[in-house]
Amino acid sequence: MSDQKEIINALQAISWFQELDPEHFNKLVSIAGLMNVEAGEELFREGDKEDCLYVVVEGRVALEIFIPGRGRIRIYTAEPMDIVGWSSITPVVRQRTASARAVLPSRLVCFNAANLFNLCNEDHDLGYVVMRHLSNVVASRLLTTRLQLLDMFAHPNNKEVPHA
Amino acid sequence: MTTQALHLTTAISPTQPMAPYWAEIDEIEIEAPGVSTYWLRFINPALRDGYRFSPGQFNILTMPGIGESAISISSSPEDTQRVGHSIRFVGNVTNAISRLKVGDQIGVRGPFGTAWPMEIAAGQDIIIAAGGIGLPPLRSAIYPIINHRKNYGRVVVLYGARTPQDLQFTREYKQWEDAGIELMVTVDRADETWQGTVGVVPILFYRLRMDPHKSILMTCGPEIMIRFVVFEALARRITADRIYVSMERNMKCGLGSCGHCQVGPYFVCKDGPVFTYEQLQPYFNVEEL
Amino acid sequence: MPEIHLEMGTTVALPKSALAGLLENLKQMGCEVVGPQVKDNTIVYAPLSNVEDLPRGYVSEQSPGSYRLNYTGHGNYFDITPGPHSWKMLFFPSRSQMVAFRRSKDSQRWEIEPDTEPTPLYALFGVRPCELAAIQIQDNVFLRSDYKDPVYRKRRQSAFIITVNCLHPCGTCFCASMGTGPEAETGFDISLTELEDVFLVKTGSEAGRSVMSNLPWQPSRAFWIQTAQRELAAARQNMGRSLPNPEELPNILLNNLDHPQYDDVAKRCLSCANCTQVCPTCFCWDAQDLNDLSGSYVRRERVWDSCFNPEYSYVFGGNTRPNTRSRYRQWITHKLAGWYQQFGTSGCVGCGRCITWCPAGIDITAEAAALRQEVHS
Numbered sequence: 159m160s161d162q163k164e165i166i167n168a169l170q171a172i173s174w175f176q177e178l179d180p181e182h183f184n185k186l187v188s189i190a191g192l193m194n195v196e197a198g199e200e201l202f203r204e205g206d207k208e209d210c211l212y213v214v215v216e217g218r219v220a221l222e223i224f225i226p227g228r229g230r231i232r233i234y235t236a237e238p239m240d241i242v243g244w245s246s247i248t249p250v251v252r253q254r255t256a257s258a259r260a261v262l263p264s265r266l267v268c269f270n271a272a273n274l275f276n277l278c279n280e281d282h283d284l285g286y287v288v289m290r291h292l293s294n295v296v297a298s299r300l301l302t303t304r305l306q307l308l309d310m311f312a313h314p315n316n317k318e319v320p321h322a
Numbered sequence: 323m324t325t326q327a328l329h330l331t332t333a334i335s336p337t338q339p340m341a342p343y344w345a346e347i348d349e350i351e352i353e354a355p356g357v358s359t360y361w362l363r364f365i366n367p368a369l370r371d372g373y374r375f376s377p378g379q380f381n382i383l384t385m386p387g388i389g390e391s392a393i394s395i396s397s398s399p400e401d402t403q404r405v406g407h408s409i410r411f412v413g414n415v416t417n418a419i420s421r422l423k424v425g426d427q428i429g430v431r432g433p434f435g436t437a438w439p440m441e442i443a444a445g446q447d448i449i450i451a452a453g454g455i456g457l458p459p460l461r462s463a464i465y466p467i468i469n470h471r472k473n474y475g476r477v478v479v480l481y482g483a484r485t486p487q488d489l490q491f492t493r494e495y496k497q498w499e500d501a502g503i504e505l506m507v508t509v510d511r512a513d514e515t516w517q518g519t520v521g522v523v524p525i526l527f528y529r530l531r532m533d534p535h536k537s538i539l540m541t542c543g544p545e546i547m548i549r550f551v552v553f554e555a556l557a558r559r560i561t562a563d564r565i566y567v568s569m570e571r572n573m574k575c576g577l578g579s580c581g582h583c584q585v586g587p588y589f590v591c592k593d594g595p596v597f598t599y600e601q602l603q604p605y606f607n608v609e610e611l
Numbered sequence: 612m613p614e615i616h617l618e619m620g621t622t623v624a625l626p627k628s629a630l631a632g633l634l635e636n637l638k639q640m641g642c643e644v645v646g647p648q649v650k651d652n653t654i655v656y657a658p659l660s661n662v663e664d665l666p667r668g669y670v671s672e673q674s675p676g677s678y679r680l681n682y683t684g685h686g687n688y689f690d691i692t693p694g695p696h697s698w699k700m701l702f703f704p705s706r707s708q709m710v711a712f713r714r715s716k717d718s719q720r721w722e723i724e725p726d727t728e729p730t731p732l733y734a735l736f737g738v739r740p741c742e743l744a745a746i747q748i749q750d751n752v753f754l755r756s757d758y759k760d761p762v763y764r765k766r767r768q769s770a771f772i773i774t775v776n777c778l779h780p781c782g783t784c785f786c787a788s789m790g791t792g793p794e795a796e797t798g799f800d801i802s803l804t805e806l807e808d809v810f811l812v813k814t815g816s817e818a819g820r821s822v823m824s825n826l827p828w829q830p831s832r833a834f835w836i837q838t839a840q841r842e843l844a845a846a847r848q849n850m851g852r853s854l855p856n857p858e859e860l861p862n863i864l865l866n867n868l869d870h871p872q873y874d875d876v877a878k879r880c881l882s883c884a885n886c887t888q889v890c891p892t893c894f895c896w897d898a899q900d901l902n903d904l905s906g907s908y909v910r911r912e913r914v915w916d917s918c919f920n921p922e923y924s925y926v927f928g929g930n931t932r933p934n935t936r937s938r939y940r941q942w943i944t945h946k947l948a949g950w951y952q953q954f955g956t957s958g959c960v961g962c963g964r965c966i967t968w969c970p971a972g973i974d975i976t977a978e979a980a981a982l983r984q985e986v987h988s
Binding site for chain 3: 337338339340341342344386387388389390410412413427429544570571572574575577578579580581582584586587589592604605608609610611
C-alpha cells in the first residue's frame with residue numbers, strides 16, 4: 159500500500175477528519191506524512207522549536223515535563239485519535255511546552271506545521287474548520303488538566319476528626 | 323448441645339439493631355498505601371454460613387469504645403464464609419481498625435442499603451467507572467459479572483487513581499481481562515515507569531465506543547469525579563435512569579434513623595447508597611445540600 | 612354510680628374535682644404520671660404527685676424569641692400552652708443506652724451485656740393535640756415495618772395518653788393550618804376539654820374506658836358540648852400564626868433550593884440548635900461510646916443531635932454543609948418537604964416552639980411564606 163493510501167485509511171478512521179468535505183480532506187492528505195515510532199522513541203523535547211502536529215493512529219504517546227530532582231513526570235498520554243503538539247500551529251506559543259515520547263510502538267500521522275499554517279491561510283474555510291477542531295481539543299485538554307489539578311484522590315489534610 | 327442451625331442471613335438483630343454481631347479477622351491484604359482489605363469471618367456459625375449481601379451494600383464495623391464506621395463490602399457475594407471490606411484509614415475508627423491483626427475481634431452490623439442493578443443489567447452492556455476508593459464497592463459487582471459472564475454484553479471497567487501505587491486490586495486485573503472485561507486504567511500522574519494512560523477517569527470515555535441504548539453505567543468515587551463521569555455519560559446519550567451512582571455520607575446507624583446521611587429527601591443508608599441519576603438529578607448539583 | 616354504660620367515642624362530663632381521682636387511678640395502675648408544671652418560669656413536663664402540681668391559673672404568652680408565664684388566678688388547670696419540653700423526652704430520651712459491651716479479663720473478647728433496664732410505664736397527663744400529632748409522627752419514624760427502635764418501642768407501647776384540647780392558643784401556635792389541632796381526633800386513651808365547671812371527656816381506648824369507670828362522670832349536657840364546640844371554633848380562628856397549604860411545600864421548596872431567602876435567614880440564624888431541641892418531632896441522634904477507666908466496659912449511648920451541629924454532616928475530606936445557610940435550609944426543607952417523602956406527612960405540627968425559643972426570633976411560618984415568593988431576577 160502506498161504511503162498516501164495508508165494516510166487516507168488512517169485519517170478516515172478518525173471522526174472529525176471524516177466530517178471534512180472531500181476538497182479539504184484531500185488538501186490535508188497532501189501535506190500529511192505517516193510515521194512509525196518504537197516504544198521509548200522521542201518525538202520532541204521541551205524547548206524544541208515546533209515543526210509538526212501529530213495525530214495518534216495507534217499506540218500511546220506520553221507528554222512529560224522534567225522537574226529537576228524529580229525527573230520526568232508524565233502528565234498526559236495521547237491515545238488513538240488524540241492530537242499531540244497542537245501548539246505548533248498557534249502563533250503565540252513558539253516552542254514545545256512538554257516532551258513527547260512514545261510509550262508503546264505507535265503509528266502517527268504528522269502534519270508539518272508551516273505547511274498546515276499556510277494551507278489555512280490560503281483557504282480560510284479549511285482554516286476555520288481546523289481551528290475550530292483544535293479549539294475543542296484545547297478545551298477538553300484544559301478541562302482534564304483542571305480535574306487533574308484538583309487532585310481529587312488525594313488524602314485530605316489531617317484534621318481533628320470528631321467521629322469515624 | 324446441638325442447636326438447630328437458624329438460618330441467619332443478616333447481621334442485624336431484630337431486637338437490638340445497634341448491637342453488632344462478632345467477627346474475627348481472617349486475613350488482611352494491603353491494597354495500596356493507606357488502604358487494606360479486611361476479610362472477616364462471623365463467629366456465630368449460622369451467620370458465617372448464612373450471611374448474604376448484594377453488591378453495593380455496606381456493613382457497619384464496630385470498635386467498642388471508639389465507634390463505628392460504614393464500609394462498603396468489596397468481596398464477591400458468592401464467596402461464603404468470609405466477607406471482605408476494603409478500608410481507607412482516614413478517621414478514629416478506621417485508624418483503630420488499621421491496628422488490628424489477624425485473629426482480632428471486630429463487630430459487624432449489616433448488610434445495609436440498596437444494591438447495584440445486577441438484574442436490570444442482564445443482557446446489557448455495562449460500563450463501570452470507578453476512581454480511587456470507589457473501586458471496592460464496584461468490585462463486589464465485578465465478581466458476579468465474571469462468574470456469569472454470558473448474562474451480560476460488553477463489560478468495560480474504567481478505573482483511575484492518583485498514582486500507579488494507589489491502584490487497587492492490581493493482582494486481579496489479568497483475571498478480569500481473561501474473563502472478557504475490557505479494562506482501561508488511568509492515573510492522574512506518573513513517572514516514566516508507568517506504561518499506561520495518564521489522565522482523569524472521565525477522559526476514558528473519549529476512547530470508548532458504546533451503544534447508549536443498551537448501556538448501564540455504574541459509578542463510584544469522589545463526588546467530583548462522579549459529576550464529570552455522569553456529564554460524559556449524559557453527553558453520550560446514556561439516559562439518567564441507566565446511570566447508577568453510589569453516594570457517601572456521614573452514617574451512624576445504617577437504619578434510616580439517626581438522620582445524618584440525608585441528601586435532600588433521601589437517606590443514603592436506606593434509599594441508597596446506590597441511586598439512579600434520575601433520582602439524584604434534582605439534588606446532585608445543588609451546592610452544600 | 613351512673614347506670615349508663617360508658618361508651619367509647621361518646622362525650623361525658625366529669626366534675627373538675629374528680630381530676631384528682633383520675634390521677635389517682637393512673638397511679639394505682641402503676642403509671643408514673645407526667646404532666647405540665649411550673650418550674651423556672653416556664654412550663655416543664657415532670658412527674659405529678661397530685662393535681663395541685665398542675666399549672667392552674669397560669670397562662671403563657673409566646674412570640675418570636677419570647678416566652679412569658681403569667682399567673683392570672685383563673686380556675687383552669689390547662690390554659691397554658693406548651694413550653695420548651697416536649698413529650699419526645701419520654702419516648703426518645705435525650706440520652707439513652709443502645710448497647711453495652713464488657714470485655715472479660717481472660718479472653719479479652721468483648722461481649723454484649725444484656726439490657727436490664729426496666730420498662731417505665733408512663734401516663735402522659737395533658738398532651739395537647741399538636742403534641743399528640745407529634746407523637747404519632749415520631750411513631751412513624753421509630754416504629755416502622757423495616758425498623759423498630761427498641762428504646763422508643765418499650766416506652767411507647769405501654770404509655771397512657773390523656774390529651775387536653777386547646778381552647779386558648781397562643782401567639783406562636785398554628786396547629787389549625789397543619790391540621791393537627793386544636794382538637795384531638797384519635798390516638799388518645801382519654802381526651803379532655805376543659806370548660807369552666809367541668810371536663811368533657813371522650814375515651815379513645817379500652818384502657819381509657821376502664822380508668823374512667825369508677826369516676827363520677829355523667830352524660831354531658833348539650834350546653835357544655837355547644838360551648839366546647841364554639842370555643843374550639845374560636846380557637847381555630849385565633850391562632851397566632853398560620854402556614855397555609857403545607858402540602859404544597861414539598862414541590863415549592865425542593866424545586867427552589869437556591870432561593871435567596873436562605874441567604875437572608877443565614878444572616879439571622881445563630882445555628883444554636885434550640886429549634887431542634889424544642890421541636891417535638893426532630894429525631895436526629897448521635898452515637899457516643901463511653902468507656903470506663905478499666906477499659907473493659909463500654910456503653911454506646913444515643914444522644915440527641917441536630918442538623919445545626921457543625922459535625923453533623925462531616926465526611927472524610929470536609930463538611931458537606933459547612934455554613935449556617937446550608938444547615939438552615941436542611942432543617943426547614945426536611946421539616947416541611949422531605950418529611951412527606953420519608954414518612955408520608957409533614958414533619959411540622961404547628962406547635963410554634965421553634966418560633967418562641969429561637970433567640971433570633973426566626974419564624975418558620977414567615978420563612979415558609981418568603982420561600983413561596985417567586986424570585987424575579
